[in-house]
Amino acid sequence: MEKVIAVGLVLPDLTYNVAEEHLEELTKLIETAGGTVVERVLAKRPRPDPAHFVGSGKAEEINQLAMAFDATLVVFDDDLSPAQARNLEKIIGVKVIDRSGLILAIFAGRARSREARTQVELAQLEYMLPRLTKQWTHLSRQAGGIGTRGVGETQLETDRRIVRTRISRLKEDLGKIEQTRETQRKARQAAFTVAIVGYTNAGKSTLFNRLTHGTADAVDRLFATLDAKSQKAAFEMPRDTVIIDTVGFIRKLPHDLVASFRSTMEEAVAADLVLHVMDGSHPQVSEQREIGDEVLADLGIDPERVIEVFNKVDLVEQDVSHERRSERVRVSALTGKGIEALVDVIRGREREGGSVMQIEIPHEDSRTAARLHELADVLDQTVTDHVTIFKAWVPQHAVHLFASYSAEKSLGRAKVS
Ligand SMILES: Nc1nc2c(ncn2[C@@H]2O[C@H](COP(=O)(O)OP(=O)(O)O)[C@@H](O)[C@H]2O)c(=O)[nH]1
Ligand SMILES: [Mg+2]
Known part of the structure; x- marks a missing residue:
């Protein structure tokens, strides 16, 4: 295990408590990357030092700590300019990376699909490019630790031109992969799609497993x-329903990464409904929620399509009943509490803008049957001697086309929009 020192900067607009929380999160990130935090440092300053970020005196202190604790890596919670990272390394004497570099390293270790691997390598190279110029030999000497995992030594030894060529190659690949993904998405179009998004560790995968009886990594x-992982809903739903688990958000998600992960998040953009999951037991839940809202707004997701889900209510003591707001559901993905209510809300959304109808179409009327298949979401069908009885979700604009075939038992209530 790589021994790591975690460093945070406390600016005047930040309380120590919040700074501690942020450092706690950084510690978790470091552990996720396979390191162990041997010491934490908080530096209080009126503003960042342009050359040494935390100041050269503090850097000197960190150097002493690194020697005392045998640390081989120092991670800063905030973005460092390439020059700051270089200057700090000179004083501290061990490898220095920032939160972005750390997250990229974690992503590199986690990416499984070709798409994710391509995106992560692209983001890593783009992150490294400005840092490569003079740090050349320096970086290749250091290769192999957390900060450089995923990018091979040979790449570090190549020059910028080759890195650039690689970047454009990856971008091309990504374009092709996205086309494939688009085709797969079209194939799912008949179904109602529900994307689960939210801060990392909020319980998205646990909720995904609850809703699908699935086996996502939770x-x-x-x-x-x-x-992104998708699977059919395990509950009886008015329409065919596919649930999608997605990558999490985090504070200060590197911008390059946001751009390259956009296509993974496209699943959420294309979804009919978005469940924004929050860890209701987390002290920083409102900050996490704001970050989530920002990303959703960035992706152009209409808040109308979003349902807020407060998860982990089993860890929250207060009585939840008098705090209810519309379109906010409180659940425990772990214990199953509130899941039925959430499923009901999803059902309600599925019925909006249409009706579940029972429709009897005579066998000779194949045109009407074809139109039904084209316009509606057929849920069930039973063939009798003379007619086929369909149970189907019919969008509001098409209800009149089938009204005369309807056995009049409209099973769902249409909400006129
Ligand atoms: N107590 C409690 N823990 C939960 C709940 N939902 C998820 N967790 C835990 O929170 C951690 C992160 O869950 P996971 O589903 O992987 O989060 P994700 O990163 O959003 O996908 C795991 O240890 C889960 O067991 C819940 O409702 N209550
Ligand atoms: Mg997950």
């Missing part, structure tokens, strides 16, 4: 999930 680890 562990107490940041970013266990990188590849």
Whole structure:
């Protein structure tokens, strides 16, 4: 295990408590990357030092700590400029990376699908490019630790031109992979899709497993999930329903990564409904929620399509009943509490803008049957001597086309929009 020192900067607008929470999260990230935190440092300053970020005096202190604790890596919670990282390394004497570099390293270790691997390598190279110029020999000497995992030594030894060529190659590959993904998405179009999004560790994969009886990787680890996973809902639903698990958000997610992970998050963009899962027991839940809202807004997701899900209510003591707001559901994905209510909310959304109808179509009327298949979501069908009885979700605009075939038992209530 690589021994690591975690460093945070406390600016005047930040309380010590919040700074501690942020450092706690950084510690978890470091552990996720396979390191162990031997010491934490908080530096209080009116503003970042342009050359040494925390100041050269503090850097000197960190150097002493690194020697005392035998640390081989120092991780800063905030973004460092390439020059700051270089200057700090000179004083501290061991490898220095920032939160972005750390997250990239974690992603590199987690990526499984070709798409995720391509995206992560692309983001890593783009992150490294400005840092490569003079740090050349320096970086290749250091290769192999947390900060450089995923990018091979040979790449470090090549020059910028080759890195650039590699970057454009990866971008091309990514374009092709996205086309395939688009085709797969089209194939799912008939179904109602529900994407689960939220801060890392909020319980998305646990909820996914609850809703699908699935086997997504649900562990107490940041970013266990990188590849979107989809599976049919395990509950009886008015329409065919597919649930999608996605990668989590995090504070200060590197911008390059946000861009390259956009295509993974496209699953959420294309979804009919988005469940924004929050860890209701987390002290920083409102910050996490804001970050989630920002990312969703960034992706252009209409808040109308979002349902807020407060998870982990089993860990929250207060009585939840008098705090209810519409379209906010409180659940425990772990114990199953509130899941039925959530499923009901999803059902309600599925019925909106249409009706579940029972429709009897005579066998000779194949045109109407064909139209039904084209316009509606057929849930069930029974063939009798003269007619086929369909149970189907019919969008509001098409209800009149089938009204005369309807056995009049509209099973769902249409909400006129
Ligand atoms: N107590 C409690 N723990 C939960 C709940 N949901 C998830 N967890 C735990 O939180 C951790 C992260 O869950 P996971 O589903 O992997 O989160 P993800 O990163 O959002 O996919 C795991 O240790 C889960 O067991 C819940 O409702 N209550
Ligand atoms: Mg997950």
